[in-house]
Amino acid sequence: MLDLFAAGFASVLTLGSLFMIVLGVFVGIIFGSIPGLTTTMAVALCLPLTFGMPPAIAMSLLMGLYIGGTSGGLISAILINIPGTPASVATCWDGHPMASRGEAGKALGAGVVFSFLGTLLSIVALVFIAPPLAELALLFGPVEYFALALFALTMIGTLAGKQLTKGIIVGLLGLILAFVGMAPIDAYPRFTFGIHDLDGGFDILPALIGLFAVSEILNVAESEFSLKKENVLTNFKMKGFGFSLKEFWGQMYNMIRSALIGIGIGILPGIGAGTSNIVAYSVAKSQDKHPEKYGTGCLDGIVASETSNNASIGGAMVPLLTLGVPGDTVTAMILGGLMIHGLTPGPLLFIANGEVVYGIFASLIIANIVMLVMEFFGIRVFAKLLSVPKHLLLPVIFSLCVVGAYGLNNRVFDVWVVMLFGVIGYVLTKLKFPTSPMILGIILGPMAETGFRRGMQMNEGSFLMFFTRPIAVFFFLATAFMIVLTAVGNAKNRKKEGTKA
Amino acid sequence: MKKKYWDLASGIVLFLFSIVLYIGAMNVRTLEVSTFGSGFFPKIVAVMLALASLALIVGGIKTAKAADGAEEAKGNPRWKAVLATFTIMVAYAALLPFVGFMITTAVYLFLQINILSENRHRKPFLFAVVSIVTSVAIYYLFVKAFNLMLPAGFLG
Numbered sequence: 001m002l003d004l005f006a007a008g009f010a011s012v013l014t015l016g017s018l019f020m021i022v023l024g025v026f027v028g029i030i031f032g033s034i035p036g037l038t039t040t041m042a043v044a045l046c047l048p049l050t051f052g053m054p055p056a057i058a059m060s061l062l063m064g065l066y067i068g069g070t071s072g073g074l075i076s077a078i079l080i081n082i083p084g085t086p087a088s089v090a091t092c093w094d095g096h097p098m099a100s101r102g103e104a105g106k107a108l109g110a111g112v113v114f115s116f117l118g119t120l121l122s123i124v125a126l127v128f129i130a131p132p133l134a135e136l137a138l139l140f141g142p143v144e145y146f147a148l149a150l151f152a153l154t155m156i157g158t159l160a161g162k163q164l165t166k167g168i169i170v171g172l173l174g175l176i177l178a179f180v181g182m183a184p185i186d187a188y189p190r191f192t193f194g195i196h197d198l199d200g201g202f203d204i205l206p207a208l209i210g211l212f213a214v215s216e217i218l219n220v221a222e223s224e225f226s227l228k229k230e231n232v233l234t235n236f237k238m239k240g241f242g243f244s245l246k247e248f249w250g251q252m253y254n255m256i257r258s259a260l261i262g263i264g265i266g267i268l269p270g271i272g273a274g275t276s277n278i279v280a281y282s283v284a285k286s287q288d289k290h291p292e293k294y295g296t297g298c299l300d301g302i303v304a305s306e307t308s309n310n311a312s313i314g315g316a317m318v319p320l321l322t323l324g325v326p327g328d329t330v331t332a333m334i335l336g337g338l339m340i341h342g343l344t345p346g347p348l349l350f351i352a353n354g355e356v357v358y359g360i361f362a363s364l365i366i367a368n369i370v371m372l373v374m375e376f377f378g379i380r381v382f383a384k385l386l387s388v389p390k391h392l393l394l395p396v397i398f399s400l401c402v403v404g405a406y407g408l409n410n411r412v413f414d415v416w417v418v419m420l421f422g423v424i425g426y427v428l429t430k431l432k433f434p435t436s437p438m439i440l441g442i443i444l445g446p447m448a449e450t451g452f453r454r455g456m457q458m459n460e461g462s463f464l465m466f467f468t469r470p471i472a473v474f475f476f477l478a479t480a481f482m483i484v485l486t487a488v489g490n491a492k493n494r495k496k497e498g499t500k501a
Numbered sequence: 502m503k504k505k506y507w508d509l510a511s512g513i514v515l516f517l518f519s520i521v522l523y524i525g526a527m528n529v530r531t532l533e534v535s536t537f538g539s540g541f542f543p544k545i546v547a548v549m550l551a552l553a554s555l556a557l558i559v560g561g562i563k564t565a566k567a568a569d570g571a572e573e574a575k576g577n578p579r580w581k582a583v584l585a586t587f588t589i590m591v592a593y594a595a596l597l598p599f600v601g602f603m604i605t606t607a608v609y610l611f612l613q614i615n616i617l618s619e620n621r622h623r624k625p626f627l628f629a630v631v632s633i634v635t636s637v638a639i640y641y642l643f644v645k646a647f648n649l650m651l652p653a654g655f656l657g
Contacts, residue, residue, distance in 0.1 A: 174547055176543070184539075398609075406651065448542075453537055
């Protein structure tokens with residue numbers, strides 16, 4: 001493993017790669033910190049830059065964006081009380097009260113340091129979990145992949161939260177959109193309406209760009225939000241990291257617990273930093289002897305939120321690299337990025353392209369250090385950038401979306417796909433449907449269907465084989481467990497609301 | 502339509518869609534003679550969608566009853582701006598292959614920035630400069646530095 005690591009570092013320690021990491025972290029922090037722009041969007045927009053690059057350099061850029069974007073949200077969360085991305089929702093709760101008390105420097109310092117530590121711990125976890133898991137995944141046949149996809153689809157229940165029915169519907173719509181194009185196994189086109197551009201189905205990237213970037217522009221056009229001048233606190237002092245060594249050691253236990261929560265939630269398919277920061281915050285609060293201090297500006301809340309959201313990065317990379325199942329929306333984009341370079345994530349990636357995998361590990365480590373340095377010294381610059389007017393920013397972002405979609409296959413058709421998904425995303429948000437379950441449907445649908453039909457072919461149409469393979473049985477049981485858990489949780493929620501009303 | 506009927510209406514639309522999907526799935530061409538052809542998964546998903554949309558309809562009827570009379574009028578969504586944005590986006594994509602990236606993008610940017618900004622913040626000259634500079638910069642950045650193809654149109 002050590003020699004692979006050395007090779008990985010060697011591939012990243014070139015001028016080109018290092019420059020891309022720095023650029024990625026910088027752009028990532030900007031997208032992370034400006035509310036309305038997300039990490040997913042940053043990756044989507046920068047993907048066309050990577051089309052002409054060697055894979056190692058392309059991946060360094062994407063890893064920089066991922067880490068910068070996930071951490072950057074803390075800046076606006078603390079300074080203007082609006083989370084820059086969903087990953088920093090819980091950072092607002094204690095970060096802003098602290099900043100309004102005049103301790104913005106301390107809040108930012110803690111956020112930055114614990115983002116760094118969270119990422120670091122999760123990279124360690126990634127490096128130790130991914131290779132053995134990839135080896136195990138080599139044993140996976142179609143039946144196992146079908147079972148895995150089924151299990152991953154149950155995460156829709158977690159993603160949808162209280163709107164279970166709507167989440168399921170959106171997930172199903174994702175499955176339906178993935179049907180379009182050539183069917184697996186027999187390769188007859190279905191649901192293409194005779195349009196030959198649709199024979200290959202919808203590409204993942206234009207679909208994601210539409211869902212997460214274009215729909216946002218339509219949303220802003222509708223609201224007055226873009227026109228308000230944000231109230232940015234800029235008169236803060238940064239002295240060191242703002243907190244004492246004693247305070248740091250006091251957070252040790254909280255940090256490790258939050259990192260573990262972040263890594264675990266990251267590994268689960270489809271859910272990532274957007275969920276983990278809230279979970280880690282509420283766990284920290286419920287386990288504390290003084291839960292009443294949360295929300296008034298206590299360090300513990302910031303530590304829980306910022307450690308866990310960044311810890312989801314390493315977690316989310318685990319299923320992406322070993323199984324080809326993205327751990328969250330950003331890794332779904334990265335999945336598309338890998339495929340453009342002819343790299344199919346999955347256990348074989350570790351054998352055929354080991355240097356790329358270890359290059360990714362190395363980029364993550366370097367990007368993490370760059371993030372720490374850049375946010376520490378450049379926090380004022382990023383704070384200033386928060387007031388860039390949105391009416392200038394969003395149109396430029398849309399034209400970059402168009403560039404990305406067109407550049408994918410050199411056809412205008414993909415630009416239309418972006419707009420179609422933009423409208424779908426907009427209408428869904430308008431009708432109060434969550435949009436993220438759709439990605440799970442689009443990516444996992446073909447995996448489930450191919451696995452099922454191949455398995456059936458291999459076993460000559462007998463269902464029995466599905467229950468004789470231990471790994472598949474494990475995933476089926478896990479699926480059943482998740483369904484029961486979601487159903488019980490949903491029933492409890494209803495009861496609670498019933499007693500309230 | 503009033504907001505409280507949205508769930509009910511989307512449930513009905515989705516239910517009808519699931520029927521259409523099922524019929525479409527019955528006509529999917531498939532190679533195998535077995536029951537699990539290319540139409541099998543679409544059929545299952547259609548049935549699940551039908552069930553889920555029925556649940557949405559039931560829930561929608563409840564919320565419509567519960568919210569009786571208490572219709573909140575919060576903020577005025579700027580439908581005109583949304584419609585205008587959508588229109589110029591469509592025009593942008595349609596004209597792209599014929600007029601080329603640089604010109605369509607500059608025009609799109611100028612119009613879009615004007616739509617998104619309020620009257621009193623409008624600075625036509627600044628907006629025009631931003632639009633043209635951005636469009637030219639993106640074109641040369643991607644075509645020259647990143648080896649990407651972009652439609653050049655009649656300029657190319």
